[in-house]
Amino acid sequence: MKGNGHIKGRGAQLQVNNRFSLHSYEMRDDFLNYCAAEGDEAIDSKTSFIDTFPKTIVNKVSSPDVGLEFSLNPYQGCEHGCVYCYARNSHEYWGYGAGLDFEQKILVKRNAVELLENKLRSKSWKASPIILSGNTDCYQPVERKLEITRQLLQTFLKYKHPVGIITKNALIQRDIDILEELAKDNLVRVNLSITSLDERIRQLLEPRTASIKKRLQTLERLSEKGIPVNVMMAPIIPSINSHEILPLVKEISERGACGVGYTVVRLNGAIGGIFSDWIRKTMPDRAEKVLHQIAECHNGNLNDSRFGTRMKGEGQFAEQVAQQFAIARKKYLSGRERPVLDCDLHEQYKDGQMKLF
Structure with missing residues (x-):
């Protein structure tokens, strides 16, 4: 922990009590002072x-x-530690907190491959793209050792089933051999998250993710192999990365992206307190300005849960962001399309091999 109270290598800077728990705890000043005097970590x-x-x-x-x-x-849970991550709240349903617990207590689904295979073989299942992950990153650091995501991709390939991937980790390059085979049958699409071109901002927002340089290299390499990659600039955070829209879209277009998407940051549930604490510790000079601008996008609140408006926001700032993306797409990504994945091939491979009759 740094002298200014910043916990190095973590996004969230505090433990957050689980809202469903009957009990809560807080760290007393005398305990924190004792830890500081002894040179121990309080957390x-x-x-x-x-x-x-x-x-x-x-x-x-x-x-x-x-x-x-x-x-x-x-x-x-996700060791990447992105401070703004909407998935933090889901950790409370597992009995943990949305703050440091989300980054430090990672639940591993050991039977994931077996369950997927059973699903794809089911007679009642009709093929529809299944997205890895949608909640937490399937290529977070522990995947390098466990290879559960790689085995899942092998299963999708075996059964010729469409799959999408959302990640911000360069580790996906490890599985290019499988992704190439899936792409040949139009069975895969990658959504690569690139929030900023500024490595310093990346280190603060997303402390344990791949560097911006590695992510751009990943985009380029996947595209060269014929694997379609859409880039997500998510979230747009006022006065932090909102000025980067055009240069970022220009950069990813030159690296082969087939499209770009975005969301405007919303701080739902416990994330409002986590993000507010984080920005006051890491960017004290602009903290109140950023929080105020976020609230301007959500009718005066840090969060908006209404379907249809929660992702893009409302108001002048949100309109400016939408206009910038429209200009960027027209200027740098005109004529490029994201492929529609093949959902028809799987039926012939329900038992893991092509039906001949």
Whole structure:
């Protein structure tokens, strides 16, 4: 922990009590003073991994403005530690907090591959793109060791089933061999998150993600291999990355992106307090300005839960962002289209091999 109270290598800067828990705790000043005097850390910064064995793995997405119908998350919680992450609140349903717990207590779904295979073989299942992950990153650091995402992709390939990927980790390059085979049959699309071109901003917002340089290299390499990549500039945060829209879209167009999307930051649930605490510690000179501008996008609140407006925001700033993206797409991505994934091929491979008769 730095002298200014900033916890190095973490997005959230505090523990947050679970709103569903009957009990809560707080750190007393005398305890913090004791830790400082002894040179000890008041908060354990180590990451722990917890094995789980769920009964189902493919989730039906009911939100009408998310842009996906089914998702699959091999991990819950995310060591990337993006301070703005909307998924933080979901950790409370597992009995943990949305702050540091979300980054330090990672649930691993050990039977994910078996559950997916059972789903794809089911006679009642009709092929529809399943998105990895939709909630937490399927290529977060522990994937390098466990390779659950790689095994899931091998399963999608075996059954010729369409799959989408959302990630901000260059580790996806490891699986280019599988992604190339999926792309040959129009069965895969990658959504690569690139929030900023400024590495200093990346380190503060997304402390354990791949560097901007590596993400741009990833975009370029995937595109060269014929794997369609859409870039998500999400979220747009006023006075932090909102000035980068045109230069970022120009950069990704030169690297081969087939499209770009965005969201305007919204600080739902416990994230409002987590983000406010974070920005006052990391960017004290502009904290109040940023929080005020975020509220301007959501009718005076840090969050807006209304379908249709929550992702893009409202008001003058949100309109300016929408206009900039319209200009950027026209100028740099004109004529490029994201492919529609093939949902017809899977029926012939329900048992893992092509039906001849």
